[in-house]
Amino acid sequence: MHKAGKPHLIEAGGEDALVGNVNKLMVTPPGYTGVPRKGHLVFDACFESGNLGRVDYISEFEFDLFIRPDTCNPRFRVWFNFTVENVRETQRVIFNIVNFSKTKSLYRDGMSPVVKSTSRPKWQRLPTKNVYYYRCPDHRRNYVMSFAFCFDREDDVYQFAYCYPYTYTRLQHYLDSLECRNLDYLQREQLGLSVVSVCVCVCVRMRAYTCVSSLPHQTVFNRLPKSPQPRSIHQSSASHFHVISMTVQLCVIVARGQEGSLTVLL
Secondary structure, eight states, X not given: OBOOOOOOEEEETTEEEEOSOOOSEEOOOTTOOSOOOTTSOEEEOOSTTOBOOEEEEEETTEEEEEOOOXXXXXXXXXXXXXXXXSXXXXXXXXXXXXXXXXXXXXXXXXXOOEEEETTEEEEEEOOGGGEEEXXXXXXXXXXXXXXXXXXXXXXXXXXEESSOOOOHHHHHHHHHHHHTTTOTTEEEEEEEEOTTSOEEEEEEEEEOOOXXXXXXXXXXXXXXXXXXXXXXXXXXXXXXXXXXXXXXXXXXXXXXXOSSEEEEEO
């Protein structure tokens, strides 16, 4: 592994748009030409739902991270998901996500990024006391989210994300599992393709259904709404994917083949 060059930049709408995720990028001090050693962090985001376009070395303990914008919307930059390896045990770092586009964020109200590692594969939230969200004069007064972290296992690969990822592949596997049940009241349709011919809009139709009185808290659905529920594909809304999946699952559970229909766009 080696230190790669910075990703290519293009000018889009007055903003520098990063093209391509970092790929096994080892970040070393400026001018360093020696043998790579433990503690020279290696960043990677070349995987599904990954997003990290550039890493700037500030010091041994601090790194500025630049995230790539949403497709066809260069001014919207929220989602990040990347891995870090080649760490040193007890190494403490501060990561600054320096080009957020949102002025309001749940990070200001106590939310924190999630992290997992190869030996601890369950996502966990970082302590809120280690997370800071503020407007930074050094970065065009963009909002910056900084978080402190201490690596504790040298052989682990650590992964950090904006929130719990929900990938396109996971969505397709979930919809496949519904189709395999051959439910006569469920229909899955393809509505459109992306510019690279990947299906990014799926319509799931179910005949209207009523509630079952045994649901927790005496939940009552006298007719679930018939209006479409829009669903976008970009990972900035990953948390919504979890909600929609649970909604669809609930719909499947309580469906009783009544008149009418419900359409969910995924």
